[in-house]
Each structure stands twice: as structure tokens, then as C-alpha cells.
Amino acid sequence: MSVLGERDQSAIAEVLATLERDVAVRLDLGPVATPVALLAAGGRELDPCAETRTLVEAVAAVSERVRLDVVEHERAGAYPSLTIGPGLVYLGLPWGYELATVVHGIAAAGRSEPGLSEESLTQLASLDRDVALDVFVTPT
Amino acid sequence: MLLAYRCGLASPHVTARGIEASEFPLLADRHGVHSVPAVVVDDRARWAGNVPERVFVDRLVAAVGP
Numbered sequence: 001m002s003v004l005g006e007r008d009q010s011a012i013a014e015v016l017a018t019l020e021r022d023v024a025v026r027l028d029l030g031p032v033a034t035p036v037a038l039l040a041a042g043g044r045e046l047d048p049c050a051e052t053r054t055l056v057e058a059v060a061a062v063s064e065r066v067r068l069d070v071v072e073h074e075r076a077g078a079y080p081s082l083t084i085g086p087g088l089v090y091l092g093l094p095w096g097y098e099l100a101t102v103v104h105g106i107a108a109a110g111r112s113e114p115g116l117s118e119e120s121l122t123q124l125a126s127l128d129r130d131v132a133l134d135v136f137v138t139p140t
Numbered sequence: 141m142l143l144a145y146r147c148g149l150a151s152p153h154v155t156a157r158g159i160e161a162s163e164f165p166l167l168a169d170r171h172g173v174h175s176v177p178a179v180v181v182d183d184r185a186r187w188a189g190n191v192p193e194r195v196f197v198d199r200l201v202a203a204v205g206p
Contacts, residue, residue: 034164034165034166036162036163036164036165038162038163048163078164078167084145085149086148086149087148087155087156088145088148088149088156088157089155089156089157089158090157090158090159090160091157091158091159091160091163091164091167092158092159092160092162092163092164093160093163094160098141098158098160101141101142101145101158104142104145105141105142105145108142108145108146108149109145109149114146114149114150115146116146116147116150116193116197117193117194119194119197120147120150120193120194120197121150123197123198123201124147124150124151124154124197124200124201125151126201127151127153127154127201127204128153129153129204130153130154130155131153131154131155131181131182131200131203131204132155132157132181132182132183133144133147133148133154133155133156133157133179133180133181133200134157134159134171134179134180134181135141135144135156135157135158135159135177135178135179135180136159136161136167136168136171136173136176136177136178136179136180137141137158137159137160137161137176137177138160138161138162138176139160139162
């Protein structure tokens, strides 16, 4: 049985049905270098790596186009780390609304339509050097 | 967050990363993040809150500079 409810599974299936090609998703797990206690509703302590694996495996099970690869590391690092397609990264447990972001990220990586306006695409095409774009979020 | 991912897909120069701030407080502190969502571009520019696509891309391109 999936950790996702029927309603969530169906919503995720609807989004992933738009995939035009396979999307590689890699989940890197291992000892967390600077562990932080995460509590679920009710006070249960969460293991971010185990919870992320369960969630991401459940998402991948919804679509044959999602190719999930789970890599276990022995050395401590910033885990869990999810890499979608050509290099979209999510660090941490993608719960709540962030799971939807990850699902839509997979969908965006698997479609040819960029989801941005022509004006934005023109501006982005003017970039001539590498840039790191970090977005800090919290689960909601 | 999804906007950042779309920019990452649209440009080979953009590396887009979402970070769960409460799990990585040191990283958030290092970037001076006190509220979310917070966007940090190359540690040279940052802003908090959701903004429309046009503003987001303007700020991203301006942060990279000429």
C-alpha cells in the first residue's frame, strides 16, 4: 500500500501523465552531517532520509516514466538530496506542499514546454556565466 | 521554487536548488536567511517572498550582472 493517500496518488498521476519522456531521479542518502530533530504531528521524531525514500518511491511508483535511482553513502553529508533530471536539486524531506513542488519539478523536466514566458526565456538566454540559484523553503 | 526549477531547465547556466531551511539551518544562516521562501543568487543577491515570474527573472539576471 502506498504511503500516499488515494487522492494524492491520483493528483500526482494526473501531473505525471503529462511527461513526454523519461525523467531520471536520483536520491542520495546517508548520515546527515548536521542532524536536526524533525518532529511530525503528535511529536514522533522523523528520520528525514527514510521518510524521503518512502515518499519518493511512492511518487516514482505512480509513473513508469520516472526512473528512480537510490544511492546510499557512508560518509556524512547534506542528505537527503534529490536530483531531478539534468540537475534540479532538493535538499531535505519534501513533505507537505514541497512534495507537490518536487512532482511538478519532475513534470517540468519531462516536458519540452518550458513553462516560462518568451520574455523570460529571452532574458535567461542572455546569461553567459554559471549561476547558483538557491531557494530556501519550509514545509507547509 | 518551481519557478527556480523552470529557470534551471531553461538555461544551462542556472543551477536550481531547493533547500528545506529547518533541516539545514547552518546553510540558511550562512546565507542570511531569516524567513521563507528566500531566494539567494550566488550569495550576491537575495530576496524573500514570492514574486511574479517577470520580477523573479529580472532579479536573477540583474544579480548575475553584465
